[in-house]
Amino acid sequence: MTISRxxxxxxxxxxxxxxxxxxxxxxxxxxxxxxxxxxxxxxxKVLSAIGLSSIDELFHDIPESxxxxxxxxxxxxSELEIQQELTALASRNRSLNSGPSFxxxxxxxxxxxxxxKALVTRGEFLTAYTPYQAEASQGTLQVxxxxxxxVCNLFGMEVANAGMYDNATALAEGALxxxxxxxxxxxxxxxxxxxxxxxxxxxxxxxxxxxxxxASPEYLNIDDEAACLxxxxxxxxxxxxxxxxxxxxxxxxGALIVVSTDTTALGMFNPPGHFGVDIVTAxxxxxxxxxxxxxxxxxxxxxxxxxxxxxPSRLSGRTVDSNGNTGYVLTLQTREQHIxxxxxxxxxxxxxxxxxxxxxxxxxxxxxxxxxxxxxxxYQKAHYAAAKIAExxxxxxxxxxxxxxxxxxxxxxxxxxxxxRLLERGILGGLDVSDKIPxxxxxxxxxxxxxxxxxxxxxxxxxxx
Numbered sequence: 001m002t003i004s005r006x007x008x009x010x011x012x013x014x015x016x017x018x019x020x021x022x023x024x025x026x027x028x029x030x031x032x033x034x035x036x037x038x039x040x041x042x043x044x045k046v047l048s049a050i051g052l053s054s055i056d057e058l059f060h061d062i063p064e065s066x067x068x069x070x071x072x073x074x075x076x077x078s079e080l081e082i083q084q085e086l087t088a089l090a091s092r093n094r095s096l097n098s099g100p101s102f103x104x105x106x107x108x109x110x111x112x113x114x115x116x117k118a119l120v121t122r123g124e125f126l127t128a129y130t131p132y133q134a135e136a137s138q139g140t141l142q143v144x145x146x147x148x149x150x151v152c153n154l155f156g157m158e159v160a161n162a163g164m165y166d167n168a169t170a171l172a173e174g175a176l177x178x179x180x181x182x183x184x185x186x187x188x189x190x191x192x193x194x195x196x197x198x199x200x201x202x203x204x205x206x207x208x209x210x211x212x213x214x215a216s217p218e219y220l221n222i223d224d225e226a227a228c229l230x231x232x233x234x235x236x237x238x239x240x241x242x243x244x245x246x247x248x249x250x251x252x253x254g255a256l257i258v259v260s261t262d263t264t265a266l267g268m269f270n271p272p273g274h275f276g277v278d279i280v281t282a283x284x285x286x287x288x289x290x291x292x293x294x295x296x297x298x299x300x301x302x303x304x305x306x307x308x309x310x311x312p313s314r315l316s317g318r319t320v321d322s323n324g325n326t327g328y329v330l331t332l333q334t335r336e337q338h339i340x341x342x343x344x345x346x347x348x349x350x351x352x353x354x355x356x357x358x359x360x361x362x363x364x365x366x367x368x369x370x371x372x373x374x375x376x377x378x379y380q381k382a383h384y385a386a387a388k389i390a391e392x393x394x395x396x397x398x399x400x401x402x403x404x405x406x407x408x409x410x411x412x413x414x415x416x417x418x419x420x421r422l423l424e425r426g427i428l429g430g431l432d433v434s435d436k437i438p439x440x441x442x443x444x445x446x447x448x449x450x451x452x453x454x455x456x457x458x459x460x461x462x463x464x465x
Contacts, residue, residue: 094428096291100453101428102385104406104444105236106167106194106283107291110264110374111448116288116361125357131316134329140353141328144316147360154266154363155280156273157302162314163356164299164348167283168197171230171260172204173312173346174279174301178228178256179210180310180345181278186211186226188255190246192235195436197260201230217241220249228256228279233272234265237433237442238382238406239399244275251276263287263300264446265404267375279303288362289355298352298359309335312346377447378405381454385445388458394465398437406444408437412465415441421464427457 038046043055052058059067077085096109103109119125124139131137131144144162151160164170175187187205189198191214198214205212215221215229222229229250234240243259250257256278261271264286272280284298285291303311309332317331335345366374382405389395394412409430411418418441419429430443445454 093293094423096428096448099426099428100449100456102430102443102445102449102457103428104238104446105431105442106196107294107297108264108286108405108444109291109446109448110286112288112290113362113365115365116358119361120354120358125354131330131353134327138328141316141330143357143360144314144353145318145328146364147356148316150360150363151300151302154263154271155261155282155300155302156271157280158273158305159308159311159315160300160302161311162316163284163352164281164301164313165352166295166297166299167260167281168194168200168299169348170281170299170301171197171258172201173348174258174281174303175201175228175230176204176208176210177279177303177307177310177312177345178258179208181256181307182227182254184225184227184255185209186213186223188212188220188222188226188229189214190217190220190229190231190235190241191215192217192237192239192241193230193232193260194236197232217246220246222249222253222255224253226250226253226255228258230258230260232260234262234404234406237399237408238403238444239408240269240402240404243272243277247275247277262404264371264375264378267371267373268379269375269404273302278307284352284355284359287359289358296352296355298355300359308332310345311335313348374447375404378445381405381447381449381451382407382445384451385443385449385454385457388454389443389461392458392462392465395461398440405446406442408433409441409443410437411439411441413439415439418461418464422457422460425456425460427460 047053047055047058050058056067101109125143131140134141148160148162152158164173179185179187185208187201187210189201189212202212204210210227217231217235220229229246231241231243231246233243247257258279258281259272259277261280261282263282263284280300280302282300284300289297301311301313308315312335314330314336315332317329319327319329321327333339363371382403386397386403386407386409389409390397396410398408398410415430415432415434419432422429430441433440433442
């Protein structure tokens, strides 16, 4: 328990009090911590109403040794010293700009045009708040509207929302939405879905009593009780599955199909909407957002117009005012928890507006041709790397099929050892997936990897073997 000494706001006299409960105090006046939003009198009324005499009694279930632990904080530092210490701590991490990287699995190293940061860091956007008051938020609402429009174009879908926290939560919300639409309580997950996404979906479904099962992408065992089939395109291992056949199978059983896609791949592959899918999500990170050691990111979400009222998150719409001028508003807000409370489609009503703006600027700056060029570079470089690695003694491609920028390699030794040896040479290797594929290493090649980078990777792998 720490002791604070401050001047009382009314008396101006010095006083001492605890920063624990705020009730045990000494001095001429009671001390109220600045971090406690209610007064001492209010606390006493609350305790009295629930039949307790102290805050310690309220937290009685917590062992006493954990309630108010002593904090062994170091002495104060100057701003310069703090900057130096934080820089030293950050230097322990290996940034993607410090050498060749072949790590993907959901977070990708792509080039970000300078215009993205230049616009995102403008004060009008950097300090923008939730656009409840449309008359004061026209710029933000217009950005969201343009973002939604671009996402629809990218996915080949009819309507998109204002964004989600990330792709994992977007995909989980897509599964819940499918349950609402079909009025069923069973979600079928493809075995080639990202393990991280699968865990989040299972967590969301468990809380609502929704059953989750897995299915092989080759033999989709969907029954007539399934609300949806959840697949990934390209799948977790980077390979392209027959999305048209999967969509048809799901629909034959009255289920929806929910697809997690790679935004960069859509620069050259048919969009999910081409295959008649019902809900599409994606991680917006590849669209002008740095990897940032895992976040924050922005989730993309789109669906068919017939399901719009079951779609989670916000929706920005364009209209005209009484003078005929174009205006933007938050529309269909009856879906949101601040209006419908427990009957809302989702409790997510915060969109990642700043990163939605980044994705919007990136897509607008790149255009169709730019997106296609990036996708083709990723595809060609990944296939060059895969062909070279497959020629190495002891190495082979674990899956035969069409892949985009990621591919699965079987190593002659433990992937952990392979990555350790690569790191010694300044190369960040792939993801160890040996829990799914024996000696499996998932490698990713993007437009950021030069031919020299790839040749250095191949040379290093040959030395490891």
